[in-house]
Amino acid sequence: MLSQPSRKYRPTPVPDLPDRQWPSRRIEAAPVWLSTDLRDGNQALFEPMDTARKHRMFRMLCAIGFKEIEVAFPSASQTDFDFVRQLIEQRHIPDDVTIAVLTQARPHLVARTLESLQGARRAIVHLYIATSPTFRETVFGMNREEVTQQILAAVEQTRRHADAHPETEWVLEFSPETFNATEPEFARDLCDAVVDRWGGTPEQPVIINLPATVEMATPNVYADQIEWMHRHLAHRDRIVLSVHPHNDRGTAVAAAELALMAGADRVEGCLFGQGERTGNVDLITLALNLYTQGIDPQLDFGDIDAIARVCTECSQLPISPRHPYVGDLVYTAFSGSHQDAIKKGFAARDPDAPWSIPYLPIDPADLGRTYDAVIRVNSQSGKGGIAYLLETAYGLRLPRRIQIEFAGVVQQAMDRQHQAGQSAEMSAAQLMALFEATYLAPTTAITLVESRLATAADGVTQTVKATWEAGGARFERQGSGNGPIAAFLDALDLPVRVQWYEESAMTQGSDARASAFVGLVTDDGRYSAQGAGIDANIVSASFQAIISALNRMDAFRVADPAMAFEAAAH
Numbered sequence: 393m394l395s396q397p398s399r400k401y402r403p404t405p406v407p408d409l410p411d412r413q414w415p416s417r418r419i420e421a422a423p424v425w426l427s428t429d430l431r432d433g434n435q436a437l438f439e440p441m442d443t444a445r446k447h448r449m450f451r452m453l454c455a456i457g458f459k460e461i462e463v464a465f466p467s468a469s470q471t472d473f474d475f476v477r478q479l480i481e482q483r484h485i486p487d488d489v490t491i492a493v494l495t496q497a498r499p500h501l502v503a504r505t506l507e508s509l510q511g512a513r514r515a516i517v518h519l520y521i522a523t524s525p526t527f528r529e530t531v532f533g534m535n536r537e538e539v540t541q542q543i544l545a546a547v548e549q550t551r552r553h554a555d556a557h558p559e560t561e562w563v564l565e566f567s568p569e570t571f572n573a574t575e576p577e578f579a580r581d582l583c584d585a586v587v588d589r590w591g592g593t594p595e596q597p598v599i600i601n602l603p604a605t606v607e608m609a610t611p612n613v614y615a616d617q618i619e620w621m622h623r624h625l626a627h628r629d630r631i632v633l634s635v636h637p638h639n640d641r642g643t644a645v646a647a648a649e650l651a652l653m654a655g656a657d658r659v660e661g662c663l664f665g666q667g668e669r670t671g672n673v674d675l676i677t678l679a680l681n682l683y684t685q686g687i688d689p690q691l692d693f694g695d696i697d698a699i700a701r702v703c704t705e706c707s708q709l710p711i712s713p714r715h716p717y718v719g720d721l722v723y724t725a726f727s728g729s730h731q732d733a734i735k736k737g738f739a740a741r742d743p744d745a746p747w748s749i750p751y752l753p754i755d756p757a758d759l760g761r762t763y764d765a766v767i768r769v770n771s772q773s774g775k776g777g778i779a780y781l782l783e784t785a786y787g788l789r790l791p792r793r794i795q796i797e798f799a800g801v802v803q804q805a806m807d808r809q810h811q812a813g814q815s816a817e818m819s820a821a822q823l824m825a826l827f828e829a830t831y832l833a834p835t836t837a838i839t840l841v842e843s844r845l846a847t848a849a850d851g852v853t854q855t856v857k858a859t860w861e862a863g864g865a866r867f868e869r870q871g872s873g874n875g876p877i878a879a880f881l882d883a884l885d886l887p888v889r890v891q892w893y894e895e896s897a898m899t900q901g902s903d904a905r906a907s908a909f910v911g912l913v914t915d916d917g918r919y920s921a922q923g924a925g926i927d928a929n930i931v932s933a934s935f936q937a938i939i940s941a942l943n944r945m946d947a948f949r950v951a952d953p954a955m956a957f958e959a960a961a962h
């Protein structure tokens with residue numbers, strides 16, 4: 393790269409607009425949308441779409457709700473010409489949809505383009521000519537006047553054809569290609585001349601489309617250019633002001649949004665930002681940006697994955713997993729603090745209140761996505777994500793103390809997986825298996841064989857007759873207390889006490905199960921452990937949780953468990 397890029401590159405000139413209004417405006421309604429997936433998108437593919445793929449894309453664009461669709465560059469190829477003919481002759485165009493076709497301002501190409509529209513109910517004829525100094529001088533070898541005459545001749549040719557074919561409702565669209573690199577006064581004069589020559593009226597306005605053919609400046613500069621035109625065009629009331637941003641600097645969406653604030657009525661672009669080079673502006677992002685501000689975009693992306701599938705199959709191009717609103721990973725949090733916040737957000741969610749879940753700017757369900765992938769666990773994850781997966785997949789609600797402890801267990805398992813060159817991610821099923829190995833069967837040193845709970849004659853005291861095995865010996869004892877857990881501990885007759893206890897239902901109905909969690913500490917305070925139990929019966933679950941905690945307590949792991957019980961009995 394150059395140490396002094398200013399020798400090679402010049403900053404883009406900024407229009408003189410000190411009293412610009414757009415910064416304090418807001419977008420309050422959806423613009424008119426035009427999809428150019430079948431033209432600008434199509435012309436930028438390795439392999440332009442065949443007729444079948446074009447039909448598939450057209451049907452989908454109609455289903456999404458586009459009312460204006462640029463379907464072809466009919467003079468470019470027989471495929472494009474035939475596609476337009478098929479749409480018209482086979483009546484594929486819904487009554488509320490208008491097709492558009494693009495052509496250079498050259499007489500034989502205009503003629504072929506008009507021929508393709510024979511019999512259309514309504515059609516937009518889109519004429520373009522590049523207007524910037526570089527194009528005038530280098531590409532065309534024309535001065536301003538010659539460029540003007542070239543486009544006006546094409547407008548007149550189209551006008552004559554339109555007058556001769558009143559069975560079609562004709563709409564003229566003009567694009568000064570490279571508008572954003574054109575002197576504003578020249579662009580304005582040219583557009584005024586086109587509107588005059590066509591005879592645009594407030595009832596039948598001309599679409600003046602101002603492209604950022606190659607994005608060259610920050611979006612505010614484009615907004616200034618659009619506002620300048622909006623305020624200086626002679627016949628604003630006879631014009632639908634349209635924008636056509638490309639994404640060379642990666643800011644096409646911002647440019648389109650600021651352009652709408654600056655006075656544009658209409659936006660041309662492609663789904664997922666397909667199109668020349670870095671693409672046209674992404675209409676899905678634009679529309680869903682409106683949606684998340686509470687504005688109806690008038691386009692339906694309720695099954696975004698199906699739309700993505702059709703687009704990738706038609707274009708043969710992938711969609712980035714980070715693509716706004718649709719990428720595979722855009723509703724997924726791996727990192728611990730994000731997962732924690734999302735989990736808390738879902739827990740506190742009021743379905744009647746406005747959406748405000750941390751890290752999720754839109755409800756994935758609105759786009760047909762599920763919450764399944766919202767949280768995925770890898771080495772960057774913490775307790776929140778682990779707990780979320782176990783709760784959503786198994787209804788297992790871990791108490792905070794268990795969450796903290798189990799997150800450490802998961803982290804160690806993840807490190808082992810990583811060192812063994814295995815996947816760095818853990819599914820809900822893998823987490824559950826690890827939970828079971830950690831808490832439900834940590835060792836078989838002590839196993840509960842049977843327990844019977846009864847209420848004593850006083851009607852208050854609980855008694856438990858428990859049978860368990862430890863270190864190969866079988867024990868059977870009875871205990872009593874003011875509750876089942878106290879009675880069970882009394883039966884075990886060990887120097888331990890309960891520090892904390894929590895239980896919750898995992899499922900409801902006939903297959904209902906409950907989970908119980910307990911923290912035990914030895915009377916001398918030297919050893920402590922947490923345990924868990926899952927059972928159809930909550931009392932059995934709590935007894936298993938106690939056995940689980942004993943099995944996980946170092947005092948019982950290092951000693952011979954049978955000795956511990958013998959010792960406790962004497």
Ligand SMILES: CC(=O)SCCNC(=O)CCNC(=O)[C@H](O)C(C)(C)COP(=O)(O)OP(=O)(O)OC[C@H]1O[C@@H](n2cnc3c(N)ncnc32)[C@H](O)[C@@H]1OP(=O)(O)O
Pocket residue numbers: 432435465467468469495496497498501520521522531532542569605668
């Ligand atoms: C920014 C955009 O996306 S614009 C749309 C671009 N899309 C396409 O080009 C796809 C379809 N295009 C094609 O199939 C072909 O270019 C055709 C059929 C239109 C024309 O093909 P050709 O006649 O072989 O010309 P070619 O493709 O080389 O285009 C360059 C010629 O068009 C002229 N030209 C380019 N744009 C325009 C225009 N808008 N109006 C008038 N003439 C133009 C150039 O000056 C050049 O003329 P020259 O050959 O006399 O120097």
Ligand SMILES: CC(C)C(=O)C(=O)O
Pocket residue numbers: 432494520567568569570601603604605606636638
């Ligand atoms: C033909 C015009 C509208 C175009 O695609 C562009 O300038 O990018």
Ligand SMILES: [Mg+2]
Pocket residue numbers: 432603605636638668672
């Ligand atoms: Mg373009």
